[in-house]
Amino acid sequence: MSAALAQAERPRRRGIAIGPVALRVRRRALLVGAGTSLLLVALLAASVFTGTLHFTPERVLATLVGDGTKVEELVLIDHRLSRALAGILVGFALGCAGALTQSITRNPIASPDILGVISGASLCAVLVATQPSIRRLFGGLPAGQAVSLAAFIGGLLTTALILALSWRAGFDGLRLILVGLSINAIAMAGVSFALTRTEDYNAALAMRWLTGSLAPARMPDVQRLLPVVVVGAVVCLALHQALARLRMGRDLSLLLGGRPAAAEGISLVVAVALVAAACAVAGPVAFVAFVAAQGAMRLFGTAGPPPLAAGLVGATLVLGADLAVQRLPGDLPVGVPTGIIGAIFLLNLLLRTTRRTRV
Template identity: 40%
Template sequence: MTGRSGRAAEPGTRAGVDAATAAVLGRPAIRVGGFSGVWRPRLVTVTLVGAALVVLAAAVNIGRGDFPISIGDVLAALAGGGDRAQRFIVLQLRLPRTLTGVLVGAALGLSGALTQSVTRNPLASPDLLGVLAGASTTAVAVIALGGGGGVAVGLMASLGVPLAALLGGVLAAVVVYGLAYRRGVQSDRLVLVGVGVNAVAVGITSWLLVVANINQATQATVWLTGSLNSSGWAQVLPVGTALVVLVPTALLLAFGLGALQLGDDTASGLGVRVNRSRVALGLVGLVLAAVATASAGPIGFVALVVPQVCQRLVRTATPPLLASAVYGALLTVAADLIARTALPRELPVGIVTAVLGTPYLLYLLGRRNRGVSL
């Protein structure tokens, strides 16, 4: 089997798998070094359209406020043009919030795509696997207990709520994978363990809200809804750095995703190291979710809904990674725009994503209960 470059792709290798897939689909294979992929025009088109919509939604969101700015002036200010007042409002006051929404949404969308691909379960997402709940528990512990909750809570309080949330999310991910690992990670076991860890974390969070005083409980409840209200450049940097590091890592690791969908035995026969690939991809996805939660709180349903919508738009066997990241950013920014402008009182963005995502979750559950393929 040869790719577009004419070089032979040996059977049992990732390049051979992708080249064989391309031949079956009647599409050209693209090879870069030892890797190859299938050229999918629909995937490229959907991703580029989504990126354009993200830019448009971000410009509209930045332009709305007490001092309205047109889309053209927003884009000019972002490019270094416009007058001084507009540049100050756009770059210093409004851009950090919208950029945080873009990055957090992209991280959640990519996280959901990785999680659902690894588990082969469209209902699996960081929302249900305990990552968001674990991050929420440690963040609420810092808010509710502060320096009076013992040495561990005092240490987390010195780090701040975002870092505490990051540690809690990563810890939850490690616990889920540790409990689910039995000579490998089985998808069903991973989901069940994740649901259990999620329930435990939610219970601890509820107890913390009960024992906290009214002011601390109120502050923690606001954080738990997921909000971009106080986002600044301090929130942009961590999630931006995580995406720069983890997105290329996920894309490199994802060359074995297609084989994993065929089952463990088939994937092993094709030369994919199943357990190593599954653990690596899953941990990357869960760490992305933890970083996103640390930056903006637990914004629900983005990681669950977006990969499934993108999979249907692109018509692929697994959720597309880049498209899921792009449309995750689009959903988060659009939800923030709705939260700020649709009602007389501004709402946290997490409430809007929950309102938009819950009907789709019920739809997926209904199809699954009727035995319809998701």
């Protein structure tokens, strides 16, 4: 009751109004968004301007506008810039997908893993890597390319299977989660089984795919990933209100004039496409989706996991983690520092906002 009164007495919300078009502006989201974007730009600059080979800032800028020598273009554009851009896009895709799955299932610990893209891709990649008889199906393709192609097909097939099995007059969040978990468990058991029964060489090929890394990302990968991420972001923007209604539950969403089934279906498709695209470029990168979505929700002070903000946080997280991987010894996959940095950051947020918890 008192909360309702406080709501009524509060002064008019901040916003920009031009004629009939009004846009609500929340100061906190604006500040945090600007801060995160600045951090992202700083990290991008750090990954392009610094590295094992030294270039003067003037040369870097000249190369970026197209006046570089062959060596400079190779190092700065083909390696540093494309790796950093791929990191940003992969992080954005995973964070955004995490917020979408958490919103439609209304479960904070539901990650896009339940959609089966990653486990199905892993199973097919490992099968092709470890079973020469299956690899022969791909004809004369080199082993690495055959593995990537198999991973892509496997991810989509598994997702289709999970969606088909959980479809019963619409998607129910709970059923989707349980079906996804079941199929994932089978796929991951298949991965362990295939890995325990193979020779060392084949296991190494499979492990290289399973650890996930941004190192092999080049410009064509970025060009393939970009349209998927842009379309995903636009759809998230359009779905903004539908998702906010959906978070209150299906029935309430229907009462508020939304179409929960359509919103859920579109969000699912977008989440699957984002994860599949990210997975095709970087392999399975763990933990980004959960950490970015929950972190963004607390940083931006929103009522549920916000997809676009989660994408921004995810991009910053993956780019920062990839920088750490390149500078630290040990050749770790990018998922490891992502998990460590992300978890510490989220724990810090959780403990500071412990009195105001939702979802």
